[in-house]
Amino acid sequence: MKKPEKKATLKDVAREAGLSVMTVSYVLNGKKLNHASEESRRRILDAARKLNYRPNLHARRLVTPKNNIIGLLIDSQAPAFYKDVMFELEKLAFVNDFRLQIGMMHESLDSIRHYIDDFLGSGVNNVICLSHNYPDFGAQIPVLFESFGHVVFLEEPQGPTHFPVVAADHYSNYFNAVSELLKRGRRRIFSCRRHYHDCAFSESKRGFLAAYQTAGIPGAEHFWRIMETSIWHNHETAEHELNKLLPEKPDALIIHEDESLFWALRVLKRSGIRVPEDIALFSANLSNYGKAATPGFSGFDYNSSEMGHRLMKHLLNSFEQQNPPSPPPRELIPATILWQESC
Amino acid sequence: MKKPEKKATLKDVAREAGLSVMTVSYVLNGKKLNHASEESRRRILDAARKLNYRPNLHARRLVTPKNNIIGLLIDSQAPAFYKDVMFELEKLAFVNDFRLQIGMMHESLDSIRHYIDDFLGSGVNNVICLSHNYPDFGAQIPVLFESFGHVVFLEEPQGPTHFPVVAADHYSNYFNAVSELLKRGRRRIFSCRRHYHDCAFSESKRGFLAAYQTAGIPGAEHFWRIMETSIWHNHETAEHELNKLLPEKPDALIIHEDESLFWALRVLKRSGIRVPEDIALFSANLSNYGKAATPGFSGFDYNSSEMGHRLMKHLLNSFEQQNPPSPPPRELIPATILWQESC
DNA sequence: CTGAAAGCGCTTACAG
DNA sequence: CTGAAAGCGCTTACAG
Numbered sequence: 001m002k003k004p005e006k007k008a009t010l011k012d013v014a015r016e017a018g019l020s021v022m023t024v025s026y027v028l029n030g031k032k033l034n035h036a037s038e039e040s041r042r043r044i045l046d047a048a049r050k051l052n053y054r055p056n057l058h059a060r061r062l063v064t065p066k067n068n069i070i071g072l073l074i075d076s077q078a079p080a081f082y083k084d085v086m087f088e089l090e091k092l093a094f095v096n097d098f099r100l101q102i103g104m105m106h107e108s109l110d111s112i113r114h115y116i117d118d119f120l121g122s123g124v125n126n127v128i129c130l131s132h133n134y135p136d137f138g139a140q141i142p143v144l145f146e147s148f149g150h151v152v153f154l155e156e157p158q159g160p161t162h163f164p165v166v167a168a169d170h171y172s173n174y175f176n177a178v179s180e181l182l183k184r185g186r187r188r189i190f191s192c193r194r195h196y197h198d199c200a201f202s203e204s205k206r207g208f209l210a211a212y213q214t215a216g217i218p219g220a221e222h223f224w225r226i227m228e229t230s231i232w233h234n235h236e237t238a239e240h241e242l243n244k245l246l247p248e249k250p251d252a253l254i255i256h257e258d259e260s261l262f263w264a265l266r267v268l269k270r271s272g273i274r275v276p277e278d279i280a281l282f283s284a285n286l287s288n289y290g291k292a293a294t295p296g297f298s299g300f301d302y303n304s305s306e307m308g309h310r311l312m313k314h315l316l317n318s319f320e321q322q323n324p325p326s327p328p329p330r331e332l333i334p335a336t337i338l339w340q341e342s343c
Numbered sequence: 344m345k346k347p348e349k350k351a352t353l354k355d356v357a358r359e360a361g362l363s364v365m366t367v368s369y370v371l372n373g374k375k376l377n378h379a380s381e382e383s384r385r386r387i388l389d390a391a392r393k394l395n396y397r398p399n400l401h402a403r404r405l406v407t408p409k410n411n412i413i414g415l416l417i418d419s420q421a422p423a424f425y426k427d428v429m430f431e432l433e434k435l436a437f438v439n440d441f442r443l444q445i446g447m448m449h450e451s452l453d454s455i456r457h458y459i460d461d462f463l464g465s466g467v468n469n470v471i472c473l474s475h476n477y478p479d480f481g482a483q484i485p486v487l488f489e490s491f492g493h494v495v496f497l498e499e500p501q502g503p504t505h506f507p508v509v510a511a512d513h514y515s516n517y518f519n520a521v522s523e524l525l526k527r528g529r530r531r532i533f534s535c536r537r538h539y540h541d542c543a544f545s546e547s548k549r550g551f552l553a554a555y556q557t558a559g560i561p562g563a564e565h566f567w568r569i570m571e572t573s574i575w576h577n578h579e580t581a582e583h584e585l586n587k588l589l590p591e592k593p594d595a596l597i598i599h600e601d602e603s604l605f606w607a608l609r610v611l612k613r614s615g616i617r618v619p620e621d622i623a624l625f626s627a628n629l630s631n632y633g634k635a636a637t638p639g640f641s642g643f644d645y646n647s648s649e650m651g652h653r654l655m656k657h658l659l660n661s662f663e664q665q666n667p668p669s670p671p672p673r674e675l676i677p678a679t680i681l682w683q684e685s686c
Numbered sequence: 687c688t689g690a691a692a693g694c695g696c697t698t699a700c701a702g
Numbered sequence: 703c704t705g706a707a708a709g710c711g712c713t714t715a716c717a718g
Contacts, residue, residue: 059695262635292605402711
């Protein structure tokens, strides 16, 4: 195995500059500007450049308890929106002079523990958790974060937490969308999504039912359907699932993800069912592709940039608070509802 | 600011177990199994659990030159395919007991330098570079990687490098796709993409021209068009760009990205142009959404999993080689071409 | 089977 | 303005 070339240390720079290690440290870190003479500064800067000196971050972080790392936990299978939020957060971290250390889970508690240990071992005190709603062990996740000083969750976790949470306003989103569909004359609006024991699921359902109730139209419970998979990845799955629904004469479908919606559209068209005349299609997670589709998809347009900003704001805020507010803050972000030709 | 609670160190565990720090270190690291008695092991393990001990990774990495971190550089604006590759690589790193340290660039040389410094300061010796083709400073990027022991690039960088490169086989991809389109009777196949001074661009063009030449059909140069933006994000842009093309009576369009292709489809339909009867549409970067579209998009289906495996393989291989092969290996991966109703 | 000692590269009071 | 010294938490020969 090829050896990495020996890297220059502070000692090397000091020797080269003919000064002591501490003087070099002071100059290179730019604190206490009056600590060294102009001549010394120049000699040190020259030596550092000549030797291509880079500080050893492990040594630095070993000795300075404060570090500027924010841990970010995301699932590698997370929907595209979460990944957009991740990239948004990275930009925000960068401009705030933080580094993002990213841990990726793979649908197993072990992989989460692994990365949490990495964070803890790296002195990470601040964590943004983007993914935590797992059918099997979601409730066990919040406790894993107790060791950190500051945490913010995207979406309400399945267990109790004393950390802030930023979430989409699922109740209002569903209430508004379904109300509008009802106003447009749709009566048999089927919502198709996988069952999760999380807040997003139950709040969505609550909003869905409330819209029907407010409109004084019965039967809503019947229209709330559980899908077997979270995304339809091919024609067969979509057809199979839709065939369970079509005999019930839906006049609108709310589908959880754009990829599934595209497949649904394809199946419907092949069956000679017209969109939106016979069935309206509504996306619960509009992507750029869905926005550009023909017919253009209607749906919830979450704002990853906004979401990233709120998450970061809560994390930075909590740095400044002596005593965390109780109960911990909850912020709900409404989606923009885009109405296009699919409805 | 809330203080993180003091973490237990090896010394604390040693005190709790009534043994020396070194014995604890040996036991907890699991090497030299016969180093401690069964009784000592148990006491140490109990103490570590009781104190919730986590090794300080900075201290460990300071003292052990070998580390298991792979640096990954990606652009936050990279197309979805690159992000898929990133998640693929994370999984591979995880099972190979490596950690991925992710640096994200933002279209500026400074942000790249910043993360490269982070890597260098963290003792990272192995780097996978996913994004480096920038119009303004792409040529300056490869030299930044000279300080690392092992590097592998996705796609040929714009400057010379002695590190291995894994890339899509753009020449063959375009040659095969265009040949097939010609065989299907298309004659005015316009390729629309932004101009880049990189290998992907020139190889694609070479394949495009070669297909026409092999078929003995003239005019290919005229059909290779430069688009002003890399992705059409709305109807206006797509319409504006397409209006430059339509007077030239294209009978096929190769479009660089699915989002643009969706907009193109929408514009064409509104203009009463039929797909594929009047114009065939072909995607140079098929996404899952494009595969599910109606009509289903034809296009290049790159395999992120395969790409991730190859990249990791080259990196791991280079660990074992005393002298890197010269010239450095280049691996070209052909895309699967999916033919659907859009052609 | 167990431990004393040295050292990784850095920063931070502190003394001159 | 400059430097000697201590120490962060860990691992690695080495000696008993």
